[in-house]
Amino acid sequence: MYQLLHRSSERPWDMSSYALDSLPFADRDSDRHLILHMQENRSHLTxxxxxxxxxxxxxxxxxxxxxxxxxxxxxxxxxxxxxxxxxxxxxxxxxSRPASETLELADGHVRHRDSAGRIVQYPAYWMRLATEGRSQADLRLFLRSRDGAIEFGRCLSLDEKREVAPLIAAALVKAGGH
The missing domain is CATH 4.10.860 (DNA Excision Repair, Uvrb; Chain A)
Incomplete structure (x- = not known):
């Protein structure tokens, strides 16, 4: 499961879903952030x-x-x-505590934090989204730059990864990535 969060200048933190053209980087306002919080689904047994x-x-x-x-x-x-x-x-x-990740695109940087507390930060300008999959049922999401790579979305289901990929790609383009 995932949440797409942003902060607008008019109101505090707001949770909603966006169309690809209405991502919060439309006016390149430096105080707006895009945060993708991902968490393993721990539903009760059906x-x-x-x-x-x-x-x-x-x-x-x-x-x-x-x-x-x-x-x-x-x-x-x-x-x-x-x-x-x-x-x-x-x-x-x-x-047990479910696995979680946070991916933040803000101030020209991409930050990734996992449930173990590791934080990785790279400039957004050189970032590009890459996907890998050995079959139709396998999909891995990466943000790659010349400085390194970040694998994100490990705790998401296959359908959720497919939903998140175009949102992150559009946000990277609007944030200055490739």
């Missing part, structure tokens, strides 16, 4: 996902019945341990 999880648990129980009838108690014990481990992993994942 009804279908809970049903699938229940079916897996039922299959573990059913497949361990025949060995249990023959006196092989390690199979049902392993099945219960496997379900407990899967449940524990899901609970830990839900409680």
């Amino acid at each position: 009804r279908e996902a809970r049903l699938c999880f229940s079916v897996i648990a039922l299959l573990f129980m059913v497949t361990s019945l025949a060995p249990a009838m023959k006196g092989q108690w390690l199979v049902p014990a392993f099945s219960m341990l496997a379900m407990a481990a899967l449940t524990f992993a899901l609970e830990r994942h839900v409680k």
Whole structure:
């Protein structure tokens, strides 16, 4: 999931979506910023996902019945341990902090901050957007310059990456990049 933020001179921080021509760099006002905040989607399990999880648990129980009838108690014990481990992993994942990134185009610079706190900053003038993908289901977004490269959007889904790419490309052109 992502949020496109900007600051106009008339009002404080405002969250909205833009058409490509109305990005906040239209008048090259130096106090306006474009900030793209990206975060991993941590939605609750859907009804279908809970049903699938229940079916897996039922299959573990059913497949361990025949060995249990023959006196092989390690199979049902392993099945219960496997379900407990899967449940524990899901609970830990839900409680962990989601990955996030912030990409800011402001004052002729591009800044990228990830969830680990690393900050990378390059001049926007030499920046260009590059995409890489090994297949239709794979897409990686890069901002490249002569000083280095920034990979961004790692925590976005494929559709979100496709939505964000033209917005960043237009913002780079209006900010002075290539």
